[in-house]
Amino acid sequence: MRIVCPFCGERELGEFTYLGDAKPVRPTAGASEDEVFDYVYLRDNIAGVMSENWYHGGGCRAWLKVTRNTLTHEISAVEPAAGAGAAKVGA
Amino acid sequence: MKYSIFSLARAALSGHKNWQPTWRDATPKDRYDVVIIGGGGHGLATAWFLASEYGIRNVAVLEKGWIGSGNAGRNTTIIRSNYGLPGNTGFYELSMKLWERMEQDLNYNSMVSQRGVINLYHSDAQRDAYARRGNTMRINGIDAELLDLAAVKKMIPFLNYDNARFPVQGGLLQRRGGTARHDAVVWGYAHAASGLGVDIIQNCEVTGFIRDANGKVTGVETSRGRIGAGKVGMAVAGSSSRVAAMAGLRLPIESHVLQAFVSEAIKPLIPGVMTFGAGHFYVSQSDKGGLVFGGDIDGYNSYAQRGNMPVMEDVCEGGMALMPMIGRVRLLRQWGGIMDMSMDGSPIIDKTPVDGLYLNAGWCYGGFKATPGSGFVFAHLLARDTPHEEAARFRLDRFRAGAMIDEKGQGAQPNLH
Ligand SMILES: Cc1cc2nc3c(=O)[nH]c(=O)nc-3n(C[C@H](O)[C@H](O)[C@H](O)COP(=O)(O)OP(=O)(O)OC[C@H]3O[C@@H](n4cnc5c(N)ncnc54)[C@H](O)[C@@H]3O)c2cc1C
Ligand SMILES: [Zn+2]
Numbered sequence A: 001m002r003i004v005c006p007f008c009g010e011r012e013l014g015e016f017t018y019l020g021d022a023k024p025v026r027p028t029a030g031a032s033e034d035e036v037f038d039y040v041y042l043r044d045n046i047a048g049v050m051s052e053n054w055y056h057g058g059g060c061r062a063w064l065k066v067t068r069n070t071l072t073h074e075i076s077a078v079e080p081a082a083g084a085g086a087a088k089v090g091a
Numbered sequence B: 001m002k003y004s005i006f007s008l009a010r011a012a013l014s015g016h017k018n019w020q021p022t023w024r025d026a027t028p029k030d031r032y033d034v035v036i037i038g039g040g041g042h043g044l045a046t047a048w049f050l051a052s053e054y055g056i057r058n059v060a061v062l063e064k065g066w067i068g069s070g071n072a073g074r075n076t077t078i079i080r081s082n083y084g085l086p087g088n089t090g091f092y093e094l095s096m097k098l099w100e101r102m103e104q105d106l107n108y109n110s111m112v113s114q115r116g117v118i119n120l121y122h123s124d125a126q127r128d129a130y131a132r133r134g135n136t137m138r139i140n141g142i143d144a145e146l147l148d149l150a151a152v153k154k155m156i157p158f159l160n161y162d163n164a165r166f167p168v169q170g171g172l173l174q175r176r177g178g179t180a181r182h183d184a185v186v187w188g189y190a191h192a193a194s195g196l197g198v199d200i201i202q203n204c205e206v207t208g209f210i211r212d213a214n215g216k217v218t219g220v221e222t223s224r225g226r227i228g229a230g231k232v233g234m235a236v237a238g239s240s241s242r243v244a245a246m247a248g249l250r251l252p253i254e255s256h257v258l259q260a261f262v263s264e265a266i267k268p269l270i271p272g273v274m275t276f277g278a279g280h281f282y283v284s285q286s287d288k289g290g291l292v293f294g295g296d297i298d299g300y301n302s303y304a305q306r307g308n309m310p311v312m313e314d315v316c317e318g319g320m321a322l323m324p325m326i327g328r329v330r331l332l333r334q335w336g337g338i339m340d341m342s343m344d345g346s347p348i349i350d351k352t353p354v355d356g357l358y359l360n361a362g363w364c365y366g367g368f369k370a371t372p373g374s375g376f377v378f379a380h381l382l383a384r385d386t387p388h389e390e391a392a393r394f395r396l397d398r399f400r401a402g403a404m405i406d407e408k409g410q411g412a413q414p415n416l417h
Helices: A033-041 B005-013 B041-052 B088-106 B124-139 B149-155 B182-195 B237-245 B309-322 B324-328 B371-384
Strands: A002-005 A009-012 A017-021 A049-055 A063-069 A075-080 B031-037 B059-062 B117-121 B145-148 B170-174 B199-201 B206-211 B217-222 B225-234 B253-265 B273-276 B281-285 B290-301 B331-342 B348-351 B357-361
Touching: A002 A063, A002 A075, A017 B290, A049 B290, B031 B041, B031 B217, B041 B059, B041 B182, B041 B357, B041 B371, B059 B182, B059 B225, B088 B182, B088 B371, B117 B124, B117 B149, B124 B145, B124 B170, B145 B149, B149 B170, B182 B199, B206 B225, B225 B237, B225 B371, B237 B253, B237 B331, B237 B357, B253 B309, B273 B309, B281 B309, B290 B309, B290 B331, B309 B324, B348 B371, B357 B371
Parallel strands: B031 B059, B031 B225, B059 B199, B117 B273, B225 B357
Antiparallel strands: A002 A009, A017 A049, A049 A063, A063 A075, B117 B170, B145 B170, B206 B217, B217 B225, B253 B290, B253 B331, B273 B281, B281 B290, B348 B357
């Protein structure tokens, strides 16, 4: 598996770190216990196309949003993630 | 059939042409008291203990592929009970005790080999952590020995003791740990369970749940038709999220790939199972001579059942750090298996919020050694509707309740466990 970083070009997997499913959105300060539990612990764990957060630590050090098929490892899109850090991604 | 020295001799004298199939390949009935989804080690062990311990024999095990096609036949076969946290310690020891009598119980040679498991340590802090774990084990009646450098050198003289960065300082040894022949474990359970009347149904994929007006699960839809059930137990290893989703459940689980590697056969070298504590590398030698080894998971969600290069490289580097002389040994085979990684790295054995549906999931690195114990406690749960005391902490709601069993102290980040 290789990832085409929008800033650095095609690089080998070892340069990147995985954060996980990009879908869960950090709850706001007033969120209920259920919402926090859901965000921290529950996952769709998709068998198929999934949107996920990767960090290009061995390159430009940007957070990326990668669209990848978990059944085949095929990557269909890589975009810069919103915001600067993991906590802000998708927020 | 019953195996004995005479049955072996008889088969040998007749040119090994008269062996009988070891279990009945059953066709599904309309209804069972208990239906188990997943014909891996855990599902089959559950069925065996339901029949042998709890007297429930109207049981079916439904397997979408063939017996042993999942992780039961893909793992590196290590068994041990050297866990430190309450919940794990007692459970894995229960499992170890069942390994020790498995062959007699099942009348099947699963080649349980207690050749010893040693975890090497490379720093003072790691020694202290291992000493503590060893003490926890001994307090709980489990064997553990903390070895110093001289003792390790005597036992494993060929390690690289000149590694300046990760010097071997000693190790924590569990002599009762070791390996078992993974395929024979599933064949043995299938053989014994089938002998007690359990139906083992291969090529039968569960595609949905049948539910009554109150939402209770009353059966399953399968590729071979509808099958009614008093209770349904899931033991589908890396497919837990997918099967649970058919009942509308979301789980605290991600699916990750773990790779295994086998080298060409060499003369006997590795005495038992060794783990390199400064990285993640574990190795044993199969009875055929191949070095069997592995390391970390690949680190991202996967259902692809194959791994990627960075982990291969990392695993081989771990091996080379410990034993530079294996650098000229050729790698023969490599494969991947899909495992459940739960949010704290520990298993889940519990009723689900859906009436009639029971869950056995979240098995990561520890799932093979857990096979007999998992079957025993899951059968208990299915038969009695209360958790077995050694599995009472493997609750599904422990994440919400803050009662995690996080051996590695990594928090809710499955790829780091
Ligand atoms: C490479 C590797 C090395 C490992 N090494 C070790 C080790 O050394 N020691 C250790 O303790 N553990 C190890 N493990 C972990 C261990 O192998 C697993 O946790 C354990 O085998 C899982 O339980 P199981 O045997 O029941 O799973 P499986 O054998 O995977 O059984 C689950 C079964 O469910 C079936 N199934 C799935 N969905 C459906 C459906 N819808 N309908 C019907 N059937 C279905 C699958 O086909 C499968 O056969 C390793 C795992 C891997 C991948
Ligand atoms: Zn980059």
